[in-house]
Amino acid sequence: MVLSSIFPKSSKKSKQPAVSIPTLAPGSSSAHKSNPGTPPPSSPDKKSHHRVKDRDRDRDRDRRSTSNSNSHSHSSSKRPSRYDRNSHPLNLPPDELRRLSSSAMSQMSDQPAPTPMDIDRESTSSPAPSSPAVAQAPGASPAPTATDSEEPRPAPPPHRYTTSPPPQTAKYAASTQEAAATQPAVPPTVDAESYKTAGNKFFKLKDYAQAIKEYSKAIDMDPTNATYYSNRAAALMSAHRFAEALEDCNKADTLDPHNMKIQLRLGRLYTSLGRPDEALQAFQSISPPASAKDMQSAMIMQKHLRQAEQITESGGSGSMVIHALNEAEKGLGSRIDRPRKWKLMRGEAFLRMGNANSLGEAQSVAMSILRNNNQDPEALVLRGRALYAQGENDKAIQHFRQALNCDPDMKAAVKYLRMVQKLERMKEEGNASFKAGKLQEAVDTYTKALEVDPTNKNTNSKILQNRALCQTRLKKYAPAIADCDKALELDPSYLKARKTRAKALGESGNWEEAAREYKSMYEENPSEPGLAKEIRNAELELKKSKRKDYYKTLGIGKDATEQEIKKAYRKLAIIHHPDKNPDDDQAADRFKEIQEAHETLSDSQKRARYDSGEDLIDPSDMFGGHDHGFGQGGMPGGVQIDPEMLFNMFGGAGGMGGGRPGGGGGGFSFASGGGGNPFAGMGGMPGGGGRGRQQGGQFPF
DSSP states (O other), X not given: OOOTTSSOOOOGGGOOBOOOOOOXXXXXXXXXXXXXXXXXXXOSSHHHHHHHHHHHHHHHHHHHHHHHTTOOOSSOOBOOTTSOTTOOGGGSOHHHHHHHHHHHHHTGGGXXXXXXXXXXXXXXXXXXXXXOOOOOOTTOOOOOOOOSSSSOOOOOOGGGTOOSOOOOOOOOOXXXXXXXXXXXXXXXXXXXXXXXXXXXXXXXXTOHHHHHXXXXXXXXXXXXXXXXXXXXXXXXXHXXXXXXXXXXXXHHHHHSTTOHHHHHHHHHHHXXXXXXXXXXXXXXXXXXXXXXXXXXXXXXXXXXXHHHHHHHHHTOOHHHHHHHHHHHHTTSOTTOOOOHHHHHHHHHHHHHHOSHHHHHHHHHHHHHHHHHOTTOHHHHHHHHHHHHHTTOHHHHHHHHHHHHXXXXXXXXXXXXHHHHHHHHHHHHHHHHHHHTTOHHHHXXXXXXXXXXXXXXXXHHHHHHHHHHHHHHHTTOHHHHXXXXXXXXXXXXXXXXXXXXXXXXXXXXXXXXXXXXXHHHHHHHOTTOTTHHHHHXXXXXXXXXXXXXXXXXXXXXXXXXXXXXXXXXXXXXXHHHOXXXXXXXXXXXXXXXHHHHHHXXXXXXXXXXXXXXXXXXXXXXXXXXXXXXXXXXXXXXXTOOOOHHHHHHHTTGGGOTTOOOTTSOSSOEEXXXXXXXXXXXXXXXXXXXXXXXOOGGGEEOO
């Protein structure tokens, strides 16, 4: 409100300079009330007093300058004559102020327009007054100002003319989070193309994860744009996320069919995932067709897969299937797992190879499929077949049954379950016959079991070895050796079959080959128990085979009874007696051999030593011999002697030192008969009562 005419026009008689009144500070005591003509109290402060004087001096100077230029001054004013010139309007009594205010309200409509200075002040945000501000007491009316052109009036308060809004109280946030929360967030306006451009930049920088995020934002804003899906598919491919890339590429192809760039990308994705047929179909749908270079990887993969399938169906070599699959896998994308179909073909190929390592690989392939799906019937059958090939028939049966629980109509599971059950049953029947001593019945049962599954190398090698053992006991050495050869052909590491073969070779009379076989097994398996003893027995039997065979001389078996020995001797003695063959010069030699055989075999002790090979032991080899060293088997010169035979040599039931009379103290008793004594003509040893041949073939020490 303009208060320029709050006071009436003053008379010309009271033209005197107005006295400045000190400003009252806000909050101080009420303004000093004085009657007109009474000067206000002086300032209690000297500094304040000097300031008042300075202001009065400035006002006088301004007034003089304004009067010379005939302009109104806002810094000084005339006081009405009816008041004391030294009195300020705010110091009037309240009643007088109310009266003056009422009269001023009635004159407001007659006030002139603001001066040019006032207009200038309105245009500024914070105008500076030309005179100091006058403090107002609480409840007091504004100070009156002059309105006429003749009398200058006090300048109105500056804030009455300002157009700027009052400043707000500053309030500072305690943290950046609070500041962000108090200030309204205005999201920037970004279109989908901007996100795509940002994604392209990240893609060039090979920051594929960030590029995928930017492309995803573009897709969220415009899900119908095929380019955004295609670009994200490219970023996913580079990040080795081929399955997700294929989804995006298919979506892009749906939105923009027959787009050459999308079709090429789709073909590469199918190739990386091991789907060459679909890849070639995508390439061939491009118009014009894709180049041979673009399709090369898919065509090579398809070619090798066809080869693997053909070899598998024709029953070819498992190693050839593995080679073809390895070549096909070169086209797979980085970190891409082999397709399930490829794994099953690989497992089948390992089963066909049939060795221990390949069977383990087949199990690993099956387990890799079962880790993704433990109810996969084909993987269960594959693992069951691997267990069956390793001889673990019980576990194999469990897997086949589990596969049938998952798929009751699975023919492969039914086939292998019945086959394994039948083979297991027949093998047990053959073992029972063998233990019961029904050797020929066991042979027949094993023969039928071999016809159940000719492809099972592990189980069939065991059945062949069992049948060979039965043949050996039946003294059918040739068929036994043949069965062992077949078993080793199926499983070269089958040590038990090699032992059975060596035994059949020895008992057939070929102890030299048997000894060689035992030594070879010992060199390859030095920790195998029993091999050292078998070597000693084979070497001893080899020596025995090189001496005269008394059983063969008499034409009897080694298990012949005493009566059979006598009967054979009498018959041959009559036939080969020198008197019966006067014209035959060799008749005497034959008759002599017949006598030696009868003399040895008719005496139970001599026969026992002959059968055990004790008569073949050379004392010089036993106690010094050549280099006084013990060879393999624990005897000098490498002679292999059974500990039981050695015990018998030291007296047996008679004990040590129980030599015959005339032997002079304890010694070894080597009885011999006739010309069969290997120690005949050998000099005696000290303590033996002289040199030369001892009585009764005794060899005292």
